[in-house]
Amino acid sequence: MQRDKFLKEIENLNHPNETLVPTHCSYCAMQCGMNLRVNTSTNKIIGVEPRYDWPVTLGKMCPKGVTAYQQTNHEDRLLKPLIRDDASLKGTKEGFREATWDEAYDLIVKRFKELQQNYGKDSLSVYGGVSMTNEKCYLTGKFARVALQTRYIDYNGRFCMASAAGGINRSLGVDRGSTLPWTDIHETDCLFLAGSNTAECHPTSMFRIWAVQERGGYLIIADPRETPIARRADVHLDLRPGTDLALANGILHLLIENGHVDEEFVKNHTNGFEETKQVVKEFTPEYTSQITGVAPEKIIRAAELYGKAPNAIVLFARGIEQQVKGVDNVSAYINMALVTGNIGRPKAGVGTITGQGNGQGGREHGQKADALPGYRKIANPQHVKEIAEVWGIKPEEMPEAGVSAYEMFGLMEQKTIRSLYLLCSNPVVSAPNSNYVRKMLKQLDFMVCVDFFLSESAEYADVVLPTTTWAEDEGTTTNVEGRVIKINRAQKPLGESKPDWQIQVELAERLGRGKYFSHLKTSKDIFDELRRASKGGNADYYGVTWEKIEKQNGVFWPCKSEDDPGTPHMFLDKKFYHPDGKAKIFALPYTPPAEEPDEEYPLRLTTGRVVYHYLSGNQTRRIQFLKDMSPEPFVEVHPDTAQKYNISHEEKVRLFTRRGEVIYKVKITEAIRKDTVFVPYHWDFERAANILTNPALDPISRMPEFKACAAEIEKIEVKKVQ
Structure with a gap:
């Protein structure tokens, strides 16, 4: 049956009623290039082909990517708004009925206004996601703060990219997930990969990683598991989960002891080396081994390979980041690059292997609890003034910073937050301690979920609004490298589904805040406003245009003007984003995980x-x-x-x-x-x-x-x- 279906699709490759729409995958931040095959007579996506012109993956696709198109016309798609008439059935698929958009909107506006009248503006909350386009992520932040006028907004990147953002920003002064383009990886001499099962999580990176070894370079893997990539490594540092900080300190200790410090770089372009040197002094291979469980000879070998490499790259992912000391872990691995001068030049640098498709752009433009577009901060009055001017509000109208995603559930328990507007996320499955999360969602006074499938979290909603898949809308995302790229629409929205941004514009109008949103008629309108809002911020997109993206096959931010081609390599001038222009080497004493094994839980x-x-x-x-x-x-x-x-x-x-x-x-x-x-x-x-x-x-x-x-x-x- 599968073979017959495949042969039938092959026969249709040159069908006269078929067109190819160039775009990118909807899943991870590799954002692999693809052409969606569309039957023009039925307006249906019928297949996919790889794009060999996409420089990051050169036609490579993973099992998820080659089947991604199947979600758009899937039988489970939500095609009409749903309203739950029986609140006792929250947490199940039962109790919903189909409704019109007008009826759904009327109910949402009625309940939102009632709750805010009775309990204040901040009784509402917004929980977003970073599998959306930059345009949608930007508008979600504006929707929360201008249409709903609430301080409580955060996003699922809090469970994915937040520690990488915190560590990179703290060490380098700016959070761009990679300091160099992915096309440099296969040209480096040593690749140190910490906390990433790359072969399964980002498999279309592997041809570049294998090429490091094929060229005579070295591959070092830090992971508790012998993953497929760890089996091929020159050194596999099989550490205990949660001990990454000790391992990074141990490597740094040896880099210093064995004379692999770039003294000139450290002196002229960093702060904090002497303090850090004292902290890591005790992290001998033997001491580091006691904490991590990694054999001393492996630690010694890893430090030697990294330290002697003419060019070296450190990449890390969720393994080191999803910890109570995730930010420290990230800074500790960046310390290795700073001490050896492996940053601010081609073939050398640091980067986080981003999990979600727009994990980079989705955290830059206002979904985070404390952030505004362009990576500005709500705590900075000048930043607030700049964004308030773009949005057309008074600075004093800007809500204060809220709390992080998981902490929002605590405020639900306290009845501070009484309503949730959830989109592009499924916290019932993705949040920790999920039994508690389910309990909090169930007790909400009112919940709205925007999705194209009835997710486990949507089952707790009072209203579910059907949105579009990535292939039914257009916009930009920012991939793992910091390259802004374009998603193109291949199919008209299925049923009565609408793009997330359109839903927010229409709700804002009904909430009496339409004057701040009514000019946004298309995704491009939103992107042009995002460009203006980001101008002058750390994540400056002002010079990025849809036309330039198409011409250059993506544009790396920062891109500050329309004649600026963008910035593939960060810090080539050795100027970091801290006020003094220097990077920070952090002294980081080791602390154990929040929960260590004991007799009851060994x-x-x-x-x-x-x-x-x-x-x-x-x-x-x-x-x-x-x-x-x-x-x-x-x-x-x-x-x-x-x-x-x-x-x-x-x-x-x-x-x-x-x-x-x-x-x-x-x-x-x-x-x-x-x-x-x-x-x-x-x-x-x-x-x-x-x-x-x-x-x-x-x-x-x-x-x-x-x-x-x-x-x-x-x-x-x-x-x-x-």
Whole structure:
């Protein structure tokens, strides 16, 4: 059946009623280039082809990318607004009825106004996401602060990119996720990859990573698991989850001791080296090994390879970032680059491997609780004045900073927040301690969800508004490198669905705030306003235009004027974004994870992705091929640990932490530490890994500690039939 379907699609490749629409994938921040195949007579997307002109991935696509188009015309698509008439059924698929847009809008406006009249402006909240375009992310921030006039807005990047943003900004003065273009990676001499299962999470990067070794360079991997990329590494630093800071300090100790410091660079372009030198003095290979569990000789070898490399790149991802010291971890790895002078030139630098499609742009233009467009800060009166002028409001009308995504649930518990406008996110699955999150959503007075599928979180809503998929709208995203690119519309919106930005403009009108939004008729109108709003900010997009994006195949920010081609390599002038122009080397004493193993919970639980699914799985679990290839979650257990618990491969066990328990099938593998278990997090409700994870927050980024908590396994005894 699948073969026949494939052959039929091949026959249609040159069909006269078919056109190709160049665009980019909807999933991770590789934003792989693709051409969507559209039947012009039916206005339906029918397939996909890779784009070989896209310089980042050169025609490469992963299993998610080649099936992404199938979500647009999927049978589960929401085609009309839904209203729940029975509040007792919140948290289920039941109790909804179809409604008109007018009826849905009227109800939303009525309830929003009632709640704000009774409990104040800040009784409303907005929870966004960064799989949306820059235009939508920008408008969501404006919608919260100008249309709803609430301080409470945050986004799901808080669970993904916040620690990277905090660490990079703190060390370098500006948060652009990568200081160099991805096309430099295969030309470096040493690639140090920390906390990234790249082969599964960003597989279209792998051809560049393998090329490092093929050219005679070296690959170093820091990961508790022997992932596919770790198996090919020259050094695999198999550390205990949550001990990355000690490992980075140990590497830095050896770089200093063995004379790999770029003295001139450190003296002229950094601050903080002497203090840091004193802190890392105790992190000998032996001491570092005691904390991390990594053999001393591996630590020594990794430092030697990195330190001697003419050019070296450090990349990191969620493994080091989703911790209570995620910001410190990021700064600690950046310390390695700063001390050796591996930054501010081609083939050398640092970067975070962004998880969500617009994880970079989505955090730059106003969705974060404390941020305004262009990476301005609400705490800065001048920044507020600049954005208020663009928006046409008085500076004193700008709401104060709110709180982070997880902290919003605490305010729901306190009844400070009584309503939620949720879009492009599924916190019931993606937030830590998810049983608590479900309870908070259920007790809300009123909840609106904007989505194209009825997600697990949408089941808690009172009104669900049908939005479009990425292929039914146009706009820009900013990929893993900081390159602004263009998403093109391939199909008209299905059913009565509308783009998120259009919904917000129409709601603003009904809320009596239309004069601030009515001029925004198209995505391009919004982007042009975003350009003006970002002008002069750290994330300056003013010189980026849709026309320039098409001409250059993307534009790297900062891009400050229309004749500016953009900035592929950051800091070539060795001027960092701190007031004195210098980068900061941070002295970072080691602290353990918020929750260490003990007698009751002797194991370490860590979580992550598999190649066939994306984030909460709301999209990918509906695609039959992806579901067939990875139908259910599992818990990885080392053979020695399995023997200790008397459990076998594919046997079901109870995995539990202080927050809850989940039953999983066991996957026995030598690719994991004996003291650690791993669970992928893409599944719903009773199978959700985040039932177990720890909501302890990084003090700076407010990122939860998804990657390390104490756990225990319990064998499920099967009763014998008499």
